[in-house]
Amino acid sequence: xxxxxxxxxxxxxxxxxxxxxxxxxxxxxxxxxxxxxxxxxxxxxxxxxxxxxxxxxxxxxxxxxxxxxxxxxxxxxxxxxxxxxxxxxxx
Numbered sequence: 001x002x003x004x005x006x007x008x009x010x011x012x013x014x015x016x017x018x019x020x021x022x023x024x025x026x027x028x029x030x031x032x033x034x035x036x037x038x039x040x041x042x043x044x045x046x047x048x049x050x051x052x053x054x055x056x057x058x059x060x061x062x063x064x065x066x067x068x069x070x071x072x073x074x075x076x077x078x079x080x081x082x083x084x085x086x087x088x089x090x091x
Contacts (some may be wrong), residue, residue, distance in 0.1 A: 016047045017089065044089060052082050 003022035021027035021043040056078060057068010066074045073079050 009022050012047060016043050020046075042085070048089070052078075 017027075026043055029045070053067045053073060056076065057064070057066050057073075059068070063072075065075055065081070067073050067076045067079055
């Protein structure tokens with residue numbers, strides 16, 4: 001991995017975790033109540049959380065049993081590696 005690659009990754013994380021979250025609601029999201037749709041997702045949802053689900057999910061897989069499908073993401077073993085990194089950052 002090049003120095004430039006590391007710099008770009010750190011910049012992405014900084015932008016989404018610090019710069020884009022100037023208020024608690026932007027970092028943590030709006031209050032979430034049972035039966036309601038979350039109106040303002042937290043900054044961590046956009047990156048670094050969501051992209052790996054998109055990158056690793058494939059519409060070509062029968063029944064979408066992979067990281068790209070909400071109902072099946074936890075059946076993909078990479079899900080646990082991904083969330084072991086992302087979850088401590090703000091979930």
